[in-house]
Amino acid sequence: MYGLGNMGYSATVYLGPLAAESLGREAVFEGMAVFCLVAAPLFFALARNAPEERRKAAPGLRLRELAREPMAWLLSAYYALTFGSFVAFSVYLPTLLRDEFGQTPAEAGLRTAGFVILATLARPFGGLLADRMGGARVLSGVFLGVIPFGLLLIGTSPTVFGVGAAGCGVCLGIGSGAVFKLVPQLFPNGTATA
Numbered sequence: 001m002y003g004l005g006n007m008g009y010s011a012t013v014y015l016g017p018l019a020a021e022s023l024g025r026e027a028v029f030e031g032m033a034v035f036c037l038v039a040a041p042l043f044f045a046l047a048r049n050a051p052e053e054r055r056k057a058a059p060g061l062r063l064r065e066l067a068r069e070p071m072a073w074l075l076s077a078y079y080a081l082t083f084g085s086f087v088a089f090s091v092y093l094p095t096l097l098r099d100e101f102g103q104t105p106a107e108a109g110l111r112t113a114g115f116v117i118l119a120t121l122a123r124p125f126g127g128l129l130a131d132r133m134g135g136a137r138v139l140s141g142v143f144l145g146v147i148p149f150g151l152l153l154i155g156t157s158p159t160v161f162g163v164g165a166a167g168c169g170v171c172l173g174i175g176s177g178a179v180f181k182l183v184p185q186l187f188p189n190g191t192a193t194a
Helices: 002-023 025-046 070-101 105-133 135-152 158-186
Strands: none
Touching: 002 025, 002 105, 070 105, 070 135, 070 158, 105 135, 105 158, 135 158
16 A cells, blocks of 8 residues: 555646646645645654564675576566656656647646556555466566557547556556565565665
8 A cells, every 4th residue: 555655646736737727836836835844843743663673684685686686677677667657657648638639737637647546546456466366477467458558649539548548557557566566576585675
């Protein structure tokens, strides 16, 4: 459930343009400044680190040695493809929707928020699928699934493009969850050591 932190981004890209239209652009930044001024002291007063688990040092899994593990590089590439694509979509989608399809910032923000929510909710589902089917099999399906949805992104219709973006979002979220499942399976003594 840690991945649900991305929902804040959804709220920002959706609510930011709406607030700017009704209250003015400066009000959005002023509101965020006030939120940070309230949230920071609360965080410092209430936040605690999780209790530390005592782990025995795993010989051979230090960062330098881990860098020589081909599977670590492969998992890094898979995560860069799944989560990196999610981030790229999330950042560029509002501009693309505005420039290519003539959507207002509020409309583009709403659609981008939908993309982020779909992808974020799909991440735990990817972990569940990986539990049942195996992470490698799930990732194979994800990468095959992105192809037809990616082809829909070529379309000039906002509806066709939207279906493609939503499908890519779900696939990328599932893929991120599957990678998170594979890491501790392949490196049981090396998780959280770097």
